[in-house]
Amino acid sequence: MKVLGFIAVFALALVAIVVLVGQLGWLRGPEPSDLGVQQGRLKAPSLSPNSVSSQADLYPGHPQQSYARITPLRFQDTPDQAMQRLVKVLQTQERTVLLQQTPDYVYAQSQSALLKFTDDVEFWLERPAGVIQVRSASRLGRSDLGVNRARVESIRAQFEKN
Numbered sequence: 001m002k003v004l005g006f007i008a009v010f011a012l013a014l015v016a017i018v019v020l021v022g023q024l025g026w027l028r029g030p031e032p033s034d035l036g037v038q039q040g041r042l043k044a045p046s047l048s049p050n051s052v053s054s055q056a057d058l059y060p061g062h063p064q065q066s067y068a069r070i071t072p073l074r075f076q077d078t079p080d081q082a083m084q085r086l087v088k089v090l091q092t093q094e095r096t097v098l099l100q101q102t103p104d105y106v107y108a109q110s111q112s113a114l115l116k117f118t119d120d121v122e123f124w125l126e127r128p129a130g131v132i133q134v135r136s137a138s139r140l141g142r143s144d145l146g147v148n149r150a151r152v153e154s155i156r157a158q159f160e161k162n
Contacts, residue, residue: 028111028118029139037105037124042135050144051137052152070152073132073159079125086123086132089158093151096121110136110151117141119148 035043045053045068054072056065075082083103090098090108100107104125111118121136134155136148 028116031118032120032139035107035120035122040126042122042124042133043137045135046137048142050141050148051135052148053135053137054131054133055135070134070149071156072126072129072134073123073156075130075132075159079127079130082132083123083125085162086155086159089155089162090121092158093155112147119144119151121148121151 032043041058042053042055044059045051045056045062045064047063049064049067051064051068052070053068054070056062056068056070059065062068073082073086075085077085080103083106087098087101087106090096090106093108093110095113096108096110098106098108104127106123108121109118110121117138117140119136119138122134124133126133134152136152138144138148
């Protein structure tokens with residue numbers, strides 16, 4: 001019985017330490033230096049299952065191509081109106097901060113509530129195709145448990161509703 005009590009106290013202490021580390025921002029991960037649009041592409045999906053990209057098919061043979069594949073945002077209004085609408089949607093997202101905004105590109109960071117894991121979220125208005133390409137990726141961890149996909153689909157639903 002004493003061993004079980006010790007294990008329970010140890011487990012609680014470990015959880016408390018992990019939460020404290022997250023709250024202090026030590027689980028944010030380094031900010032990528034290679035984001036943005038380069039040669040008509042957003043960065044490739046992550047090598048582990050913790051990202052989504054509407055341009056995953058531009059990276060044939062990528063080990064996470066199937067997992068990462070997601071549809072770009074489609075719109076009926078003008079491209080400029082669509083980007084303005086997207087920015088408004090992003091401004092309503094909890095724990096999301098817009099860091100860069102141009103007429104054709106938006107970069108935001110989203111954090112998880114408890115541990116403050118940071119995800120990088122990018123949108124690029126591909127004018128010739130008439131769509132907004134999207135990439136959302138976790139900085140740390142092997143799996144995101146579907147968080148990036150859920151975030152993009154939530155943004156899509158609000159974007160289409162507005």
